[in-house]
Amino acid sequence: MVEKKSEKLEREYVIPLREKCRPVPRYKKTNKAVKTVKEFLVRHMGIRDRDLKKIKIDKYLNETLWSNGIKNPPHKIKVKAVKDGENVIVTAAELSKKVEFKKAREEKREKTAKDFVEKKKTMMQKAQEAAKPVAKKTTEETEKETEEVKEKAAAVKEEGEKIAKKKAVEKKKTTSPKKELAAKKSLKDSDSK
Incomplete structure (x- = not known):
């Protein structure tokens, strides 16, 4: 039996969005930009059957595309694409300032939440240890x-x-x-x- 190679193909692209988004009505421009990113990566990453569902856009890349609203997407965007088997995961190589700040804030929240959970666990363990002699x-x-x-x-x-x-x-x-x-x-x- 032949083993399949599970190599991760990793590439960086600067995707031009202006040309594809220009003829679209204003209220659909950012939606078209998201679709353009997917179409570009299907073409360049060698996805079989040109299936757009196999392209997964990162949360922060999506927020960067939408940062200026529905009517004004960025004209080009730098992305990092990683092909893992059939699927391609796309992340933003450079984040906008808004998204960068938001990402830092979310990481801080996660860290404080983890600290709180750990603190609560230690408090519960202490309470259980204190309760054991009483139970005896x-x-x-x-x-x-x-x-x-x-x-x-x-x-x-x-x-x-x-x-x-x-x-x-x-x-x-x-x-x-x-x-x-x-x-x-x-x-x-x-x-x-």
């Missing part, structure tokens, strides 16, 4: 803790009942509104002590 508690310790919580709840409930009884007794003793106010003040004073 014996059943006796957990039973003791639940008993303590129940005792505290019962004590709070008893205190609440005592205070309610005191207030009820004071209310029974007083009959006039003046005496009720005096009783409330005395209760507040006794509670604060």
Whole structure:
């Protein structure tokens, strides 16, 4: 069996766009420029059947073509074409300033996102390590803790009942509104002590 050679054919071209885009209506000029890039590379990279679908344009090359809008594509563009098997991947050799800035900003965002993900992973690992000793508690310790919580709840409930009884007794003793106010003040004073 004969092995196929998987050589990568790499070339740089300056593609003239002005001639092909000139006769096209204004609202189709940049679309025609993209199509012209594909047609040029099909012709020069030796693509079988002249299939435009085998040409893949890089995101930044596309943005460079569209940087001036739909009505005003660049007159020529320098590209780098890499043929890998059947497909050709086309990238811009020189980026416009807008696209260059955008690319740098996106790379920075990706880097910060990766750092954030790594930081989050380390935090999660630390949290899991800290949680492991807590999970190793014996059943006796957990039973003791639940008993303590129940005792505290019962004590709070008893205190609440005592205070309610005191207030009820004071209310029974007083009959006039003046005496009720005096009783409330005395209760507040006794509670604060």
